[in-house]
Amino acid sequence: MKRLIRVSLILVLVVLVGIQFIPSGTNQNPDVTSDDFVRTFNVPENITALLNVSCYNCHSNNTAYPWYSKVQPIGWLLENHINEGKENLNLSEFGTYSKRKQKSKLKSMISQIEKDEMPMASYTFIHREARLSQDGKRELTSFLNSIRNSLK
Numbered sequence: 001m002k003r004l005i006r007v008s009l010i011l012v013l014v015v016l017v018g019i020q021f022i023p024s025g026t027n028q029n030p031d032v033t034s035d036d037f038v039r040t041f042n043v044p045e046n047i048t049a050l051l052n053v054s055c056y057n058c059h060s061n062n063t064a065y066p067w068y069s070k071v072q073p074i075g076w077l078l079e080n081h082i083n084e085g086k087e088n089l090n091l092s093e094f095g096t097y098s099k100r101k102q103k104s105k106l107k108s109m110i111s112q113i114e115k116d117e118m119p120m121a122s123y124t125f126i127h128r129e130a131r132l133s134q135d136g137k138r139e140l141t142s143f144l145n146s147i148r149n150s151l152k
């Protein structure tokens with residue numbers, strides 16, 4: 001029995017070490033193309049800054065990874081979040097969306113922010129700086145509303 005426990009522990013250790021060599025963290029394309037949300041709508045700097053801090057890490061093609069993203073399986077979990085976030089809303093490719101899709105995504109962004117659903121609580125728990133203040137929320141949602149209304 002003791003031997004079995006020892007062998008199992010060694011196996012777990014080997015697996016834990018082994019998975020460190022399987023990389024994650026490939027979502028790094030810093031070029032801001034003309035299809036990026038901020039270029040599609042000529043977004044002013046203060047709004048761009050809010051989006052960068054609170055949304056872009058999960059909803060764009062460029063993530064600023066924390067050091068612990070190199071530790072597996074944490075890195076894979078982060079990657080999962082990013083992939084899921086991007087699938088729902090990719091701000092780097094917003095300009096490629098149809099007008100109709102852009103409008104519906106804008107509506108959804110506004111409601112997610114107003115309901116405090118986004119940025120995700122599990123994220124702001126660690127990334128305090130990503131939390132939106134009341135002023136930040138108001139600024140951001142009123143800007144998003146103005147774009148939404150300008151889309152015909």
Ligand code: HEC
Pocket residue numbers: 051054055056057058059081082084085088089105108109110112113118119120123130
């Ligand atoms: C930690 C990563 C993360 C951050 C930061 C984040 N999101 Fe998300 N977001 C996700 C994930 C994952 C989903 C999909 C699952 C879900 O809805 O919970 C999602 C879903 C959404 C959706 C739903 C898309 C749809 O089809 O309706 C919207 C809109 C959205 N996010 C907007 C935002 C906005 C705006 C911000 C910044 C204020 C933000 N998110 C910040 C990860 C994130």
